[in-house]
Amino acid sequence: MAKNEEEVKNSVFGFGDSNEAYAKFFTGTSYLKGLASSKEAKTSVSNVSFEPGCRNNWHEHTVPQILIAVAGEGWYQEEGKPAQKMLPGDVVIVNPNTKHWHGATKDSWFAHIAIMVGDSKNTWYEPVSDEEYNKLG
Template sequence: MAKNEEVVKNSVFGFGDANDAYAKYFIGKSYLKGLASSDAAKTNVSNVTFEPGCRNNWHEHENVQILIAVAGEGWYQEEGKPARKLEPGDVVIVDPNTKHWHGATKDSWFAHLAIMSGEGKTTWYGPVSDEEYNKLK
């Protein structure tokens, strides 16, 4: 069993279903569990789970995104900045139109809450290369 698998799969926020709708934007397998949404507030809250080594492609959102690490170990990186290791309790506020990616470390499952404000679109770019990813310590 990979590091933190049991903790992540038994999270109080739930494990979710295979994130097949967005699979083309990920290296590895991710899972998505919708937690809350409000049409009036135009806000969505989801628990996103990543298997070890899974990460999403570089992307940006038109509106603010908030990531709250809830289980396991992961990474967050903005373009042009060093990657930041995430552990439960860490919070990242992603400003609008900031190119970034996030995902699990190589040897650990990872889960974060993703809070999206507004109805802005997400623009997807290419994947984080294995070369870039494997350099992270």
Template sequence: MAKNEEEVKNSVFGFGDSNEAFAKFFKGTSYLKPLAESKDAKTAVHNVSFEPGCRNNWHKHTVPQILIAVAGEGWYQEEGKAPQKMLPGDVVIVNHNTKHWHGATKDSWFAHVAVMVGDSKNTWLEPVSDEEYDKLD
């Protein structure tokens, strides 16, 4: 069993299903568990789990996003800034139209709760290269 797999899969927020709808924007497999959605308030809260080495492409959102690390070990990076390791309890607020990516470390499962408030449109960009990713500790 990989590092933190049990912690991620047994999270109080649930594990979710394979994120097939967005698989083309990820390297590796992610899992999506909807926690709360409101069409009227245009708000969505999801638990997103990543297998070791899984990360999403660089991307932007038209509204701010809040990421709350809940299990395992992951990475978050904004364009032009150093990557930051995310551990349970860490919170990142991603400003609107900020190019960024997030995902698991190479040897650990990772889960974060993602909160989107407002009518968000995603712009998916290029993948995080293996060369870029492999430089991370």
């Protein structure tokens, strides 16, 4: 079993299904578990899990996104800034229209809660290159 796999798969937030709908925007396999959503509040809350080495492409949202690390070890990076390691309990607020990516470390599973507030339009960009990614600790 890979590092933190049991912790991620047995999260109190549950473990989702393979994230097929967004697979083309990821390197590796991710899993998505919807936790809550409200059309009236224009808010959604999901648990996203990443296999080791999995990360999403560079992207941005038109509304704020809140990421709360809940299990394993991951990365978050905004364009032009160094990547920051995310461990359970870490919280990142992604400002609107900020190009960024997030995902697992090379050797660990990772899960975060993603909270979207507002009607978001997402713009997807290029994948995080293996060269860039492999430079991270």
